[in-house]
Amino acid sequence: xxAVLAVLLRDLRLAWRAPGDSLNVVLFFVxxxxxxxxxxxxxxxxxxxxxxxxxxxxxxxxxxxSLDRLFRDDAEDGSLDLFALxxxxxxxxxxxxxxxxxxxxAVPLIVISPVLALSLHMPVEAFPALxxxxxxxxxxxxxxxxxxxxxxxxxxxxxxxxxxxxxxxxIPVLIxxxxxxxxxxxxxxxxxxxLLLGGLLALFLPVAPVAAAAAIRQAQQ
Amino acid sequence: xxxxxxxxxxxxxxxxxERFVFSKxxxxxxxxxxxxxxxxxxxGKSSLLRLLAGLLPASDGKLTxxxxxxxxxxxxxxxRLHYLGHLxxxxxxxxxxxxLAFHAQLRGEMPGATALKTALDALxxxxxxxxxxxxxxxxxxxxxxLARLRATSARLWLLDEPTLGLDADALVRLADLIDTHRSQGxxxxxxxxxxxxxxxxxxxxxxxxxxxxxxx
Numbered sequence: 001x002x003a004v005l006a007v008l009l010r011d012l013r014l015a016w017r018a019p020g021d022s023l024n025v026v027l028f029f030v031x032x033x034x035x036x037x038x039x040x041x042x043x044x045x046x047x048x049x050x051x052x053x054x055x056x057x058x059x060x061x062x063x064x065x066s067l068d069r070l071f072r073d074d075a076e077d078g079s080l081d082l083f084a085l086x087x088x089x090x091x092x093x094x095x096x097x098x099x100x101x102x103x104x105x106a107v108p109l110i111v112i113s114p115v116l117a118l119s120l121h122m123p124v125e126a127f128p129a130l131x132x133x134x135x136x137x138x139x140x141x142x143x144x145x146x147x148x149x150x151x152x153x154x155x156x157x158x159x160x161x162x163x164x165x166x167x168x169x170x171i172p173v174l175i176x177x178x179x180x181x182x183x184x185x186x187x188x189x190x191x192x193x194x195l196l197l198g199g200l201l202a203l204f205l206p207v208a209p210v211a212a213a214a215a216i217r218q219a220q221q
Numbered sequence: 222x223x224x225x226x227x228x229x230x231x232x233x234x235x236x237x238x239e240r241f242v243f244s245k246x247x248x249x250x251x252x253x254x255x256x257x258x259x260x261x262x263x264x265g266k267s268s269l270l271r272l273l274a275g276l277l278p279a280s281d282g283k284l285t286x287x288x289x290x291x292x293x294x295x296x297x298x299x300x301r302l303h304y305l306g307h308l309x310x311x312x313x314x315x316x317x318x319x320x321l322a323f324h325a326q327l328r329g330e331m332p333g334a335t336a337l338k339t340a341l342d343a344l345x346x347x348x349x350x351x352x353x354x355x356x357x358x359x360x361x362x363x364x365x366x367l368a369r370l371r372a373t374s375a376r377l378w379l380l381d382e383p384t385l386g387l388d389a390d391a392l393v394r395l396a397d398l399i400d401t402h403r404s405q406g407x408x409x410x411x412x413x414x415x416x417x418x419x420x421x422x423x424x425x426x427x428x429x430x431x432x433x434x435x436x437x
Binding site for chain 2: 002003005006007010013014017018076077078079081082083084085086087088089093217220221
């Protein structure tokens, strides 16, 4: 498991030395959410009603933004060949890269989401549900995204293709994530929806690394 | 030799894009042997090396290590080989030292700082150990990649044109590296267009006749 940890630490170190990529994701998230009050107008009631959906959809799109690079850099400089030739199974190394992607791209979004939710007048009672739904939902987004990123390794225009492949699979995560926060905003229990999000995570945690590793091996042939 | 190894290819074939790259290819290698793959561009040298590494499935034929098909235990096969392709896998943001440590850990090994420095020194780039990869020249990046051979142990080296971008000094260092590896019982298979002094070795010519890779 030495190798798994090494991959995680290397990816974090690379992101730390070139922070532009993860900053872009956060800036995209902030700017797009801020566009909504400007486009729709400042009526508190309208903003309040769309706030949950806007924060979740924009977080989801921001996650999508950084997927293109997930395996591409390593494929282009030959590192991915060496990953596949490590005595440790490629599936574990993929899982490690997904975890790094989540820490680099999704965690900053989660941290900043309450501020943006506040700017859309989301009720404060819904904040714990917002944070827990994002914490449970975004790892699933990274996992599903890894399948898309691996499948499009051979393609030149991977960016758009990943979106088309991955967005339909993101729908359940979006539905349960938004439902959890909506329930909390109306004073209802968010737990059932959060459990379903946890179920999705439990489903993709083993499935996604296996599928992504298979796609990578296919791309290497 | 304490543990005689034998790496045998029997009637290997590789089909790429519905076309035979090579077929009926066979060789037998044991401890200390070196095999040079020669042939024109597109003869299948890189394909053969990727196939031997397990990155590419063989269309036909058998590949065995000490009598056991390598496909039966892919993890064990990966653990005993070093593959060096055309790409250096040196990250612009990482120093050669960090890169080397990472690739050693990827192979499940944990060499100390001195062992890593020794490996870089063997390739003549100990002075660049802490310089980020983006400041290295092509030849220096190649040397950093070659240092991986020295930093961790593997019985079987698969080198795809390791001389790309190397100067005369680096060529001598690489030849030394290969020599030491062979004297310790290692096996080397190298695709080359010349320029590398391999010492006594067998040659496998690819692409001379479309359907007959000659066995050495």
